[in-house]
Amino acid sequence: MTKRMWMAVISLLGLFLGLYLTLFHYGYIGSLACGVGSCERVQTSTWSVLLGIPLSLWGMGFYALMFILAIAGIQPQYADSRGLSLAMFLLSGWGVLFTAWLDYLQGWVIHGWCEYCLTSGVFVLILFVLSGVEWRQMKSLETEELTAG
Amino acid sequence: MAKKRVDTGRGRKTGVVKTAGSVKSARKSASNRVFYLLIAVVAVGAITALTYASTRQRGGTVTSPIDTTLPKVNSQGYVMGSPGAPLEVVEFGDFECPQCGRFTTLTEPDVRTHLINTGQIRYRFIDFPLDMHRNTWNASRAAACADQQGKFWEAHDALFDNQDKWNSEATSNPDKVIKPLLEPLVPDKAKFDKCVDDKATQAKIQAHWQIAMARQVQATPTFEFGDKKVEGFVTYDQFKELVDEQLAKSGKGAPSVGGDTAKKGVVLPVKPGA
Numbered sequence: 001m002t003k004r005m006w007m008a009v010i011s012l013l014g015l016f017l018g019l020y021l022t023l024f025h026y027g028y029i030g031s032l033a034c035g036v037g038s039c040e041r042v043q044t045s046t047w048s049v050l051l052g053i054p055l056s057l058w059g060m061g062f063y064a065l066m067f068i069l070a071i072a073g074i075q076p077q078y079a080d081s082r083g084l085s086l087a088m089f090l091l092s093g094w095g096v097l098f099t100a101w102l103d104y105l106q107g108w109v110i111h112g113w114c115e116y117c118l119t120s121g122v123f124v125l126i127l128f129v130l131s132g133v134e135w136r137q138m139k140s141l142e143t144e145e146l147t148a149g
Numbered sequence: 150m151a152k153k154r155v156d157t158g159r160g161r162k163t164g165v166v167k168t169a170g171s172v173k174s175a176r177k178s179a180s181n182r183v184f185y186l187l188i189a190v191v192a193v194g195a196i197t198a199l200t201y202a203s204t205r206q207r208g209g210t211v212t213s214p215i216d217t218t219l220p221k222v223n224s225q226g227y228v229m230g231s232p233g234a235p236l237e238v239v240e241f242g243d244f245e246c247p248q249c250g251r252f253t254t255l256t257e258p259d260v261r262t263h264l265i266n267t268g269q270i271r272y273r274f275i276d277f278p279l280d281m282h283r284n285t286w287n288a289s290r291a292a293a294c295a296d297q298q299g300k301f302w303e304a305h306d307a308l309f310d311n312q313d314k315w316n317s318e319a320t321s322n323p324d325k326v327i328k329p330l331l332e333p334l335v336p337d338k339a340k341f342d343k344c345v346d347d348k349a350t351q352a353k354i355q356a357h358w359q360i361a362m363a364r365q366v367q368a369t370p371t372f373e374f375g376d377k378k379v380e381g382f383v384t385y386d387q388f389k390e391l392v393d394e395q396l397a398k399s400g401k402g403a404p405s406v407g408g409d410t411a412k413k414g415v416v417l418p419v420k421p422g423a
Contacts, residue, residue, distance in 0.1 A: 005184040016195035
């Protein structure tokens with residue numbers, strides 16, 4: 001499997017993780033309680049909503065976009081698109097920065113860690129690394145092509 | 150000058166210089182099959198899990214049995230309702246817990262109107278201040294101070310209604326917000342202020358916390374309906390269903406009566422609009 005295929009799979013996993021947390025946020029899955037674990041605490045804190053939209057929904061948007069880009073990147077007509085690689089690299093880079101801010105909030109402001117948010121953070125990091133390696137390869141490939149040409 | 154394109158193994162259809170022809174094509178085809186299979190497995194697995202989880206929730210409240218050997222609740226907490234009610238429902242709550250606030254705002258008015266005031270149940274609130282909530286002890290102490298003047302339930306409602314004004318995300322000095330919030334509710338403001346400043350009710354809240362721990366309470370709100378307990382927010386329908394189930398059980402004796410407010414013969418407040 002190519003890196004773009006792996007990115008599509010991971011984005012899809014992230015998309016469903018975001019869907020689970022969104023359904024949890026609105027009370028459709030599991031009882032919301034303030035418990036010994038910190039996930040409920042993080043999910044019910046004031047930081048769990050940005051501009052009136054739950055963070056999990058923002059996350060779903062991010063993963064959906066990454067999934068679409070990765071699927072597009074698998075198609076023959078975009079297989080050599082360096083722009084697509086750059087877009088995925090920049091998007092996942094923004095995701096890494098956003099995740100870092102969320103981790104800071106969990107650790108130093110809310111004082112609780114949500115395991116689902118941390119899992120999502122790992123997904124974003126993998127996407128960032130894969131898209132970074134992919135972009136570098138595409139760049140060097142183009143350099144080779146230009147040199148050869 | 151036209152660029153010379155090379156095959157990157159990504160399957161471009163035009164202009165591809167095939168180096169290993171059919172072998173490479175077969176590998177790519179296998180790779181595609183694995184990919185689409187993986188996508189299908191992830192999608193089907195996730196949708197099945199999510200559907201199961203949401204159906205389970207819609208099917209009813211998730212209850213668990215209470216270990217009958219655990220220490221009983223005797224006179225701890227604040228009681229609302231008739232001493233002669235056939236069933237006592239106990240809530241272990243945390244004033245800073247958002248879901249306890251949600252229950253108080255959305256469900257409890259109906260519980261008071263239709264179940265407590267009609268004599269079907271007696272309701273007991275026991276503080277279970279969680280470590281994660283920095284300001285919750287201040288709220289519990291202040292509510293206990295209001296209770297000294299017979300105004301616990303009024304303080305209870307005011308604290309939950311204004312949770313966002315005094316919780317740990319709003320202030321690092323909760324007493325400064327809580328005192329002016331509860332002062333209008335109590336007859337003797339000076340006595341209330343002194344009680345709050347002296348943390349005079351700390352031991353009482355610690356006793357409440359200890360009974361919650363002894364009864365293995367893990368989350369707030371936790372509701373005990375006879376031999377069953379449920380964690381988290383519940384709707385009025387879910388609450389009533391659990392009450393009806395307990396009331397339908399024949400030969401079940403009502404738990405002990407008592408509690409801080411019951412002794413004082415408190416008048417049951419119903420929130421406006423309930």
